[in-house]
Amino acid sequence: MSFRAFLKETEFIVLDGAMGTELIQRGCRFTSLLWSAEAVSKCPELIKAIHIDYIKAGADIITTNTFRTDPWTFSKAGLSWETAKEYLKKAVQLSKEAIAECPPERDVFIAGSISPLEDCYKPELSPDYDTAYKYHRTTALWLKEAGVDLILIETMNSLSEATAATLAAMETELPIVTSFVLRDDGKIFNGDNIEEAYKKMLELGIDVFSINCTHHTIIESTLDIILPQTEIPICAYVNKGRYIQGKWEDDPEFSPEQFSLIAKNWYERGIKIIGGCCFTNPEYIQAVSRVKATLLREKNLSHDN
Numbered sequence: 001m002s003f004r005a006f007l008k009e010t011e012f013i014v015l016d017g018a019m020g021t022e023l024i025q026r027g028c029r030f031t032s033l034l035w036s037a038e039a040v041s042k043c044p045e046l047i048k049a050i051h052i053d054y055i056k057a058g059a060d061i062i063t064t065n066t067f068r069t070d071p072w073t074f075s076k077a078g079l080s081w082e083t084a085k086e087y088l089k090k091a092v093q094l095s096k097e098a099i100a101e102c103p104p105e106r107d108v109f110i111a112g113s114i115s116p117l118e119d120c121y122k123p124e125l126s127p128d129y130d131t132a133y134k135y136h137r138t139t140a141l142w143l144k145e146a147g148v149d150l151i152l153i154e155t156m157n158s159l160s161e162a163t164a165a166t167l168a169a170m171e172t173e174l175p176i177v178t179s180f181v182l183r184d185d186g187k188i189f190n191g192d193n194i195e196e197a198y199k200k201m202l203e204l205g206i207d208v209f210s211i212n213c214t215h216h217t218i219i220e221s222t223l224d225i226i227l228p229q230t231e232i233p234i235c236a237y238v239n240k241g242r243y244i245q246g247k248w249e250d251d252p253e254f255s256p257e258q259f260s261l262i263a264k265n266w267y268e269r270g271i272k273i274i275g276g277c278c279f280t281n282p283e284y285i286q287a288v289s290r291v292k293a294t295l296l297r298e299k300n301l302s303h304d305n
Helices: 003-009 020-025 035-042 044-057 071-076 081-101 129-146 159-170 194-204 216-229 256-269 282-304
Strands: 061-063 109-114 150-156 176-180 208-214 234-238 241-244 247-250 273-276
Touching: 020 035, 020 044, 035 044, 035 081, 044 061, 044 081, 044 282, 061 081, 071 081, 071 129, 081 109, 081 129, 109 129, 129 150, 129 159, 150 159, 150 208, 159 176, 159 194, 176 194, 176 234, 194 208, 194 216, 208 216, 216 234, 216 256, 234 256, 256 273, 256 282, 273 282
Parallel strands: 061 109, 109 150, 150 176, 176 208, 208 234, 234 273
Antiparallel strands: 241 247
8 A cells, every 4th residue: 555545544643753862762872963874884773673663562654764864964974975875775774674574464654754954953054945955855866766655854944944855855756744843932943934834835735744843732732723724634743852942851741641642632633643753762652552543443333333
């Protein structure tokens, strides 16, 4: 089944959780600009193990560890575009191997991650539109060549770069999910309006609109704006905490149990895809998967009656 067919036919979809922070939690250390891309050479088996754990937890979509395997980042680190491509291909291959080694009794799709070219929380560093388009186009074409099922353009901190990345990725003709990171005031990190971003992405023709790397309370308030006018599926994947003035603050109350309650509410409100971002782990995804299973059982019982 293609991802677009799955998206059309499936009411509740589970996305995986964090990769970068989970690699750190499991002992893989990053020391360069490449950040989590380092793990492709340093800790490949750990990447695969995390994919497998998310599949076992019930994820319908696993995300490649390609958040920083782009030519822009590798060039800044003094490495070649060819090296970036090799890392990207290896990252995609690890996700394929995870599915092969842990064959689930359901379809599992591979999302090729594309991140902002610069720091997610420093939109002022972002390059101009034409530069962003050039680099994102290269990464998207590499992901298609490597064999992903969809492109996940994530943690976008400005409408300009998100537009460049989205139009570039559309050249692959793969399904596109475009996701934004929000400040505590509900605006995109550079100050752009999320409602305008939704309208622009809808105009461009993406398959799924998303918010990620954001605390669940901020996403909750944003849903009140987006859901009443939605014409395409919505995705939300949350942080286990928030960034305040550039520093991470953990939310000790955000447990898998709390996430299950949030996920139930979001699924019932019309969110189609739910997953985790920074510092979530397979336990959080298992909680969402259980909610999905419960909701499906309840619907089947109601149909039978």
